[in-house]
Amino acid sequence: MTSENPSTNWTAIPQRYLKRELFPLLADLRLAIALLLAIAVFSITGTVIEQGRSLEFYQANYPEDPALFGFLTWKVLLTLGLDHVYRTWWFLALLILFGSSLITCTFQRQIPALRWFSRTWNFYTKPRQFEKFALSAELDHASIKQLSPLLEKRRYRVFRRDNTLYADRGIVGRIGPIIVHASMILILLGAIVGAMTGFFAQEMVPSGETFRIQNIFDAGPWAGAQIPQDWSVRVNRFWIDYTPEGKIDQFYSDLSVLNDQDEEIQRKTIHVNEPLRHEGVTLYQADWGIAAVRIRLNESPILQLPMVEIGTDGGGRVWGTWIPTKPDLSEGVSVLAKDLQGILLLYDTEGKLLSTVRQGMSTEVNGVTLAIAEIVGSTGLQIKADPGIPIVYTGFGLLMISVLMSYISHSQIWALEEAGKFYIGGRTNRAQVAFEREMLEILDSLEPSTSDAEAVSDPKSLVPNP
Amino acid sequence: MDLVSLQGWLDNASFAVLFVTMLLYWGGTAFPRIPYLAILGTGGMAIANLCIATLLASRWIEAGYFPLSNLYESLFFLAWGITAVHLVVENSSRSRLVGAVTAPVAMSITAFATLTLPSQMQNAEPLVPALKSNWLMMHVSVMLLSYAALLVGALLAIAFLVVTRGQNIELRGSSVGTGAYRDSRRQLRKSSEANQMAVVVAETTSAIETQTAGSTAVLDAVATSTPVATEPLSPQRLSLVDTLDNISYRTIGLGFPLLTIGIIAGAVWANEAWGSYWSWDPKETWALITWLVFAAYLHARITRGWQGRRPAILAASGFVVVWVCYLGVNILGKGLHSYGWFF
Numbered sequence: 001m002t003s004e005n006p007s008t009n010w011t012a013i014p015q016r017y018l019k020r021e022l023f024p025l026l027a028d029l030r031l032a033i034a035l036l037l038a039i040a041v042f043s044i045t046g047t048v049i050e051q052g053r054s055l056e057f058y059q060a061n062y063p064e065d066p067a068l069f070g071f072l073t074w075k076v077l078l079t080l081g082l083d084h085v086y087r088t089w090w091f092l093a094l095l096i097l098f099g100s101s102l103i104t105c106t107f108q109r110q111i112p113a114l115r116w117f118s119r120t121w122n123f124y125t126k127p128r129q130f131e132k133f134a135l136s137a138e139l140d141h142a143s144i145k146q147l148s149p150l151l152e153k154r155r156y157r158v159f160r161r162d163n164t165l166y167a168d169r170g171i172v173g174r175i176g177p178i179i180v181h182a183s184m185i186l187i188l189l190g191a192i193v194g195a196m197t198g199f200f201a202q203e204m205v206p207s208g209e210t211f212r213i214q215n216i217f218d219a220g221p222w223a224g225a226q227i228p229q230d231w232s233v234r235v236n237r238f239w240i241d242y243t244p245e246g247k248i249d250q251f252y253s254d255l256s257v258l259n260d261q262d263e264e265i266q267r268k269t270i271h272v273n274e275p276l277r278h279e280g281v282t283l284y285q286a287d288w289g290i291a292a293v294r295i296r297l298n299e300s301p302i303l304q305l306p307m308v309e310i311g312t313d314g315g316g317r318v319w320g321t322w323i324p325t326k327p328d329l330s331e332g333v334s335v336l337a338k339d340l341q342g343i344l345l346l347y348d349t350e351g352k353l354l355s356t357v358r359q360g361m362s363t364e365v366n367g368v369t370l371a372i373a374e375i376v377g378s379t380g381l382q383i384k385a386d387p388g389i390p391i392v393y394t395g396f397g398l399l400m401i402s403v404l405m406s407y408i409s410h411s412q413i414w415a416l417e418e419a420g421k422f423y424i425g426g427r428t429n430r431a432q433v434a435f436e437r438e439m440l441e442i443l444d445s446l447e448p449s450t451s452d453a454e455a456v457s458d459p460k461s462l463v464p465n466p
Numbered sequence: 467m468d469l470v471s472l473q474g475w476l477d478n479a480s481f482a483v484l485f486v487t488m489l490l491y492w493g494g495t496a497f498p499r500i501p502y503l504a505i506l507g508t509g510g511m512a513i514a515n516l517c518i519a520t521l522l523a524s525r526w527i528e529a530g531y532f533p534l535s536n537l538y539e540s541l542f543f544l545a546w547g548i549t550a551v552h553l554v555v556e557n558s559s560r561s562r563l564v565g566a567v568t569a570p571v572a573m574s575i576t577a578f579a580t581l582t583l584p585s586q587m588q589n590a591e592p593l594v595p596a597l598k599s600n601w602l603m604m605h606v607s608v609m610l611l612s613y614a615a616l617l618v619g620a621l622l623a624i625a626f627l628v629v630t631r632g633q634n635i636e637l638r639g640s641s642v643g644t645g646a647y648r649d650s651r652r653q654l655r656k657s658s659e660a661n662q663m664a665v666v667v668a669e670t671t672s673a674i675e676t677q678t679a680g681s682t683a684v685l686d687a688v689a690t691s692t693p694v695a696t697e698p699l700s701p702q703r704l705s706l707v708d709t710l711d712n713i714s715y716r717t718i719g720l721g722f723p724l725l726t727i728g729i730i731a732g733a734v735w736a737n738e739a740w741g742s743y744w745s746w747d748p749k750e751t752w753a754l755i756t757w758l759v760f761a762a763y764l765h766a767r768i769t770r771g772w773q774g775r776r777p778a779i780l781a782a783s784g785f786v787v788v789w790v791c792y793l794g795v796n797i798l799g800k801g802l803h804s805y806g807w808f809f
Contacts, residue, residue, distance in 0.1 A: 029769045033762045040758040047748040047795075086746045130699060138699035191744075200741070243592055250595045273599040273739045284741045384741040392743065396730045403723040423699065430719065432712040433559050436704055443701065 026104035035098045042094065046085035049077065058083060099188045102181050110178045123164040124414045127423050135439045136425030142446040143422060147415055150442055156413065165415040173430065176405030179398055186395035194388025196220040199227060206291030206378040210234040210258065213281070213383055226385040228281055231265070232258050238379035240288065240340045248339075251285050253379040280385050287380020290319040290337050293344065294373040296362075297325070302373050307337065325366040333365050340377045346370075411435050413442075422446075469528045473521055477542070477580045480517035484545075484573035487511055491565035504562045508553070511565065514572065515549040518542050529590040532603040537796065538588045540610060541579035544792070547614025548572045551717065555618060559713040567621040601735035609728035609753070615721030616760060616788050622714035623781035630707050630775060711778065715767065718781060722760050729753050752791035759784045 025031060050057070058074040067073045081088035130136040144165045151158050156167040199219035205211050212232045219227070236254040243249045250271050257266040257278050268276045275284040290307045297303070307319040316338065324332040333354060334347040342359035357363045362371035409430035416423045424443070428435035487510030494503035521542060525533040533539040552568040555561075579588075593602075704712070732750070737743035744750065763784060766777035 029765055033765050033769065036758045036762040036765070040755045040762075043751050043755050043758075046746060047751050051746070127699075134702040134704075136699050137701055245592070247592060248595060249592075250598065272595045273601075275738070275741070282741055284739065286740055382741050389737070389743075393734070396734065400723075400727050400730055403726045407719050407723055431716055432704060433709055433716070436701075439701060 023104050023108055026101045027108040029105075032098075032101050032105060035094065035101055039094055039098060042085060042091055045082055049082050049085070051086075052084055095188070099185065102185055102188075106178060106181045106185070110181065114174060114178060122166045122412075122414075123159075123161055124166075124416055124425075125164055127416065127418060127421070130414070130416070130423045130425040133425035133427055135427065135436060136423065137443055139422045139424070139443075139447045140420075141422075142424075144415055144417055146446060147424065147442070150445055151413060154438065154442075156411075163417040166412070167415075168410065168412045170408040170410045172405045173408035173410040176402045176408065179402030180406055183395045183398035183402060186398065187392055190388040190391030190393075190395055192388070193391055194220075194386040197222045197226060198384065198386040198388065199223040201383040202286070203381045203383065204287070204289055204378050205233075205235045205238075205381065207235055207238040207376050210262075223385075226280060226387065228279065230260050231278070232262075233283065234258055234264075235379055236267075238288065238377045240377065242339075242341055246341065251288055251379070253285055253381070255283065280387065282384055284382040284384075285379065286382035288340075289317075289378045289380060290340065290375060291378035292376040293321060293335060293337070294376060295323060296371040296373060297323075298369050304376070305335075307335075310336075323370065325368045325370070331366050333370070337375055340375055342375060344372055344375070409435065411438070413439075469524045472524055473528075476517050476521040476524070477576065480514045480521065480542075480545070481573065481576040481580050483510055483514040483517060484549075484569060484576055487514060487565070488569035488573045491562070491569045494562050495566045498562075504565075507562070507565045507569070508556060511549050511552055511556075511569065511572075514576075515546060515553065518546040518549065518576075522546065525590055531593060532607070533590070534602065534606040534610070535593055535597065536587060536591060538579050538583055539590070540606070541575050541583075543607070543610045544614055545572050545575040545579070547611045548575070548618060551611075551615045551618045551720075555622075555713055555717055558716075559709065561709060561713060563625060563710065564618075564622065564713070567625050568618055571617065571621060596739065599735065599739065601731065601738070605728060605731040605735055608724055608731060612721045612724030612728050613788050613792055615717055615724060616756070616784060619714050619716075619718030619721055620781050620785035620788065622710060622717060623778040624785065626707060626710040626714055626778050627775060627782055629710060630778075634774065714778070714781060718760060718763065718784075722757075722764065725753070725757055725760070729757060749791070749795045752787075752795055756784065756787050756791045759787050 050061075055074075055078075058077055062068055062072055062074040062077050064073045064075070067076075077083060081090075085091055124130065127138070130138075144160065144163070147165060148158050148160065151167045154169070156169045157171075158165065158167040197220050199216050201213050201216040203211055203213065203215055210232050211234075213228055216227065234256045236256055238251075238253045240251050241249040252269055252271050254269045255267065255276055256264045257276075259265050266276070266278055270276045270283065270285050272285045275282045277283075289309060292304045292306045294302050294304045305321045305323060307321045310318045310320045312318055318336055318338055320334060320336045322332050322334050326332070331349070334349075334351075336345045336347065337343070338345075344357045344359075346354040346357060346363065346365060348354050354365060355363050357370070357372050359372050359375055362369050364370075407430075409428045411426065411428040411431075413424065413426035415425075424446070426435070426439055487507055490503055490507040490510055493500065494507055497503070522533050522539070525539060529535075534543055548568055549572050552564060552572070555568075556564045729750075732753070733743040736745065759780065763777050763780040766772050766780055
């Protein structure tokens with residue numbers, strides 16, 4: 001600050017405002033707690049109200065009369081954005097406020113507090129200073145010389161000067177919370193980077209076909225550079241392994257990455273939990289379908305007929321097509337398949353089940369031999385690029401380490417020899433119960449009779465005596 | 467020996483043992499003078515822990531994967547976690563009250579899993595493709611251990627609220643270290659320093675003003691048994707409420723990092739398996755809500771003037787939040803995280 005008088009220096013006013021009004025408010029713990037709980041409460045609404053459904057859905061489930069809880073009609077719900085809570089401006093604003101609070105708190109409170117604990121000249125030279133500790137004692141026949149090795153054995157860092165001692169253990173417990181906050185800032189930052197520069201795409205590709213990544217359903221404003229222009233992917237084969245009971249064991253897609261000249265530059269068989277990565281883009285096994293059925297009628301060449309998914313109301317997925325059995329298309333059979341296990345169901349025009357055919361087998365329909373050569377599956381790929389991932393992962397790693405560090409209790413012990421008396425006191429910031437026991441053990445080994453005589457209650461029992 | 471019949475025997479046995487253990491702990495709390503109740507309770511808890519561990523191990527051998535794929539297995543893993551956390555907490559706090567709150571919960575979980583769940587939900591089923599990953603073991607086991615620790619911590623906070631009902635309490639022990647100082651009413655000083663008495667008296671009166679008159683029997687007992695004035699400096703012991711509060715805090719303090727690691731493991735797994743580390747799936751969101759509630763608790767403890775019952779109320783509400791996160795989401799019945807439900 002260059003000026004003490006605000007009226008003479010106008011540029012100082014915003015700075016003063018930041019320092020005196022905004023920063024203390026943002027660093028206020030009560031604001032942080034309120035934000036944590038507010039994010040929690042608003043997140044709950046998103047788990048109770050179905051997210052991202054159609055207008056009709058909300059109209060049907062949240063009618064105007066009678067309104068749910070007397071106010072929650074579909075209009076209110078959509079105006080507030082409760083159909084997409086986690087993307088509303090107010091939820092994002094809450095997260096940004098939370099991030100600002102986190103940053104301010106780190107710089108305003110945590111780092112200054114650390115400076116205090118890093119000093120090692122923390123010696124106490126007056127007996128009076130020991131009175132403030134709950135765990136302090138005055139002994140007649142003990143000395144610092146005796147105490148020092150006891151503390152070292154308990155992994156304390158011991159500092160001595162003249163007739164005083166300072167020892168501490170677990171300073172990482174003070175650093176931990178700072179790194180927790182820093183890594184959370186890093187994760188939020190990584191999430192922002194990802195949202196701005198990443199993209200998501202989905203492709204449904206029949207076995208044997210080649211595709212470029214085009215069906216992008218979500219991309220950040222600066223995602224252009226991430227979307228691959230000079231390579232494509234060929235699905236060599238898609239298949240499903242089934243367990244002996246007929247349940248799905250695993251989905252597999254054999255993928256080849258091709259360059260502009262259609263030369264293979266990478267090949268990998270992916271499955272759920274095992275994606276393919278190429279130039280920052282990752283392809284995940286996400287979905288599947290039946291693309292087509294390859295058949296032969298009498299002596300015809302193999303014909304490929306596309307199959308389409310037929311909507312069933314919650315009755316599982318079914319794909320179907322229609323195979324003509326007369327050249328003028330006046331007769332035919334409907335063909336249905338439920339999975340890639342190789343069984344097709346044939347229905348006649350009246351909807352009666354004619355027969356079931358296995359892949360590779362044939363059957364007689366309307367006087368025609370219908371042979372099923374193959375059921376062609378299609379693989380559903382989830383494709384994404386997220387340049388924020390390295391930042392987020394760094395944040396994750398640091399967060400895991402630092403949150404464990406934060407469990408450690410920082411214990412400090414002071415001692416003083418003066419006028420034939422020995423004073424000892426100590427405190428810890430988290431593990432009060434364990435530290436009390438440790439202090440009593442230390443006192444015991446210094447002067448066996450002391451703590452037994454002074455103990456106010458039986459240490460074995462914490463239940464009140466009746 | 468037949469693994470299936472062994473399992474059927476073990477789940478009933480662990481329920482029975484936990485039931486007896488609960489009675490032992492309650493008896494021990496009601497009649498602290500009866501000998502051996504505490505040690506019998508601890509023994510019961512250890513036996514239940516081993517029973518459940520054997521049950522899970524035999525399912526592991528039978529099914530060939532880490533047994534955390536359905537509600538039955540996860541309930542038993544949670545019960546195992548609670549008994550394990552109980553043993554750790556009881557050993558480090560030497561408090562017999564812990565069992566009085568953990569035993570009934572562990573008992574209820576095993577009872578629910580053994581008696582209420584329909585038998586088709588008790589059978590080991592093959593894993594769906596999405597769960598075939600080593601991350602399953604990492605993510606789910608850490609999550610369930612964190613639930614166990616958080617539940618025990620929240621239960622101790624509830625016990626603390628019950629013990630301190632109707633009082634205004636100032637506590638020690640939080641991560642900034644506003645605690646660990648001597649209660650000024652019980653400040654000890656030597657006669658040679660009587661000249662400082664005036665200052666101390668002023669402090670004492672203010673302290674008495676902030677503390678309401680109605681103090682527990684325990685606090686009174688401690689305060690009156692403390693030697694006064696001319697005695698040499700000696701350690702001031704933690705009271706029952708201080709101890710309860712601190713072991714609750716330490717247990718939640720252990721559950722919180724586990725929850726954080728569990729959520730991160732899940733996020734990394736999701737990113738490796740299907741390309742998004744966070745998708746606001748109901749279970750994810752509830753895990754985040756749990757995390758936020760306990761983060762608020764940890765921060766409330768270091769807020770000046772809030773040490774006492776207020777953070778404990780947050781922790782106690784965390785008990786409900788953990789259950790909603792663990793079971794409530796199944797009732798919605800959607801998504802990868804659902805174990806399924808039976809009505």
